[in-house]
Amino acid sequence: MIKHMDCSSEDLKLFVSHCLPGPFGGQVSPASDYQCSVQSLKNSPDWFPFLCVNSPPENNPYLGLFYQGHTITPEPGSSFQSPVSPAPVPVNVYIQGSPILTLNDQYFTIPQKVLGQCVNNAPVAFLKNFQVNCVTLLRSCPTGSPIRTPTDLRIKVKNGQGGEVLVDVIDEVAFDLSQFISSTDAPSDEGLLCENVTLALDYKLYWEGNDITSITVTQTVGTITINSSVALTTRYSAVFLNGELMGETNSGNPGYQMGRPVIAGIVDTLDNNTGLVQRVSISLWKPVSDGLCVSAEMKPILFGENSTSGCLLPVSRHNLTQCDLLRETVTSLQNNLMTATHVAKSGNPDPFTTTDWMNISFLTQNSSTTMEDSTNSCFGVPSHQHIHVWSLITGIVGGVPQRDIRALQVSYSMSPWTLDCGGGGVSPCVDPTETQLFPITSSVSFTDILVNTGPPKTRFQINFTEYDCNRNDVCWPELAFPITKYYTGEPYSQSLAKGLILVFFFITASILGTPWRQIRQAWK
Structure with a gap:
């Protein structure tokens, strides 16, 4: 018999530096040195606290590591007991990504997926839609x-404003259970009858500003019959609605962050000739089950992550006799991945500001050799779609690089599709209805644009390190902090204006102060 023991205090200390506070993996990135809250009196710089910056922690581009609400709530078991975590600290207002709390200061939970597994008690993040x-x-x-x-x-x-909201429940009964259950057994009237089984929970959370105004949930139930075993597919969703508009999730503040979805859209012209960009997805293939395109799903493109995926399309000899129809079918499948015409430059675009968006360029690459279609082959099939994204680092805010998309190009590669009649697999070439599987692929790649740093430095510039803050203990450009460009906490124009106002008040205080008055008296 093996006896399990709880972790000692020394073992727990090994994980202290790796655990991030908050239900979604921390709220802010490591604060910069110029923040007033991170400096101590013992190791503070010379200019602290006269020129430190006070900024709220939520005013930063960090979106958290587990921002989709993918959080596992551990349950105490018979061994490896862990202390019960205290109740979450109540917040005054909700901000994007903060957990929604119930009246007894517990997390408002809805089943969600974590690492591909469903978790029944996962916190719901404010303004985070999921299904x-x-x-x-x-x-x-x-x-x-x-x-x-x-x-x-x-x-x-x-509700985030000191009040409360009661969840309104709408009950629905589903009679067609084909989209919820699947069984390998033949349908039969005999079996175990289960009534009022939950098939779907669809939440709608209405919000305004930092306030939740109302919550409704549609509970879909049904009656299922179990012979030996039944696979039940249950749907859970949460949608945040501002009036009648769905709350959109950003991918950065302001620049894109690594691993966040690329934001794209199509322009919808309103009645007053003003353009509204409606968000749509840019996706890649996500094959499941048998890998066929008819059952394949789509996954969004994540910023900075190169990826290649595909699915299989059954093609028969009869299909290869209608090459134009075959090419149109493949083109239609590839177009389902790319329905957008514009891409957002930054991670928090304004749908009413056209300058926050840019056109997507489409390029069709012809096949290397021009050949005619034959009985068992079709040429020029757009079997591969490639998305190329160029990005540029435009600055650093709170220690996080801010990346903007400067161009997005979609290209298609043509390839010939020919039946393989070699070996023993000759049936597709004889039977016109027998099929072979042909791959349809999609890929995305990201390229960083290197900024031109100008002409190469001279020997004097390389050896002269007096003004180099990285290789010199004394950094003269930080003497006028935050007027110099070394301060990246806010735009340079704002920091320059605030710095000049600070200098003006300092000179005014010096002129009207006691030392200057004594100098005037001595002069008289």
Whole structure:
């Protein structure tokens, strides 16, 4: 018998520096040296605290590591007991990404996916939309939450302004269960009958400013019959609505952050001839199950992450006799990945500001050799779609590089599709309905634009390190901090204006102060 022991205090100290506070992996990145809150009196620079900066921690481009609400809430077991974490500290107002709290200061949870697995108690982040499908294999009628909800969904949630909001429940009954259940057994009237099984929970959270005005949830239930086993697919979703508009999620503040979705859209001209950019997705193939294109899903393109994926399309000899129709079919499948015409330059674009968006360029690459279609082959099939994104680092805010998209190009590669009749697989070439699988692929690559630093430095510039802050203990450009460009906490024009106002008040105080008055008296 192996006896499990709890971790000692020395073992727990090993994880202190690696654990990030907050339910979504921390709220802010490491603060800069010029923040007044990070400097101590012992190791502070010479200019501290006269020229330090006071800035709220939420005014930063850091979006968190687990921003989708992908958080696992551990449950104490029979061994490896961990101390119960204290209740979350109540917040005055909700900001984007902060957890929503119930009236008893607990997290408002909805089942979500974490690393591909469904978690029943995952916190809901403010202004974060999601939709997940959880598959559960049932051999008997469910008794626990959330498939069989024993508790009332009408709970009270803090609205972020000191008040409360009661969740309004709308009950619906589903009679067509084809999209929720799948079974390998033949349908039969005999079996275990399970009533009022939860099939979907769709939340709508209405907000205004930092306030949640109302919450509604549509609970879809149904009656299922279990013979031996049934795979139940349950849908959970949460949508934040500002009036009738859906709250959009940004990918940076202001620049893109690594691993966040690339924001794209199409221009919708309103009645007053003003353009509104509606967000749409730029995706790659996400093959599931058998890998066929008919059952493949799509995954969004994440900024800075190169990726290649694809799916398989069954093609018969009869299809290869209609090459124009085959090329149109493949083109239609590839166009489903790219429905956007514009891409956002930054991670927090304004849908009403056209300067925050740029056109997407499309380029069609012809095949290397021009050949005619034959009986068993078609040429010029756009089987590969490549998306190339160029980005540029425009600055650093709070220690986080700010990247903007400068260009996005979509290109298509043509390839010939020919039936393979070699070896023993000759049936596709004989039977016109027998199919072979052909790949349809998509890829994305990101390229950083290198900034031209100007002509090479002379020997005098390389050896003269008096003004080099990286190789010299005394940094003269920081003497006028934050007037110089070494301060990146805000735009240079604003810091220059505030610095000059500070200098003006300092000179005024010196002129009207006691030393200057004594000098005037001595002069008289």
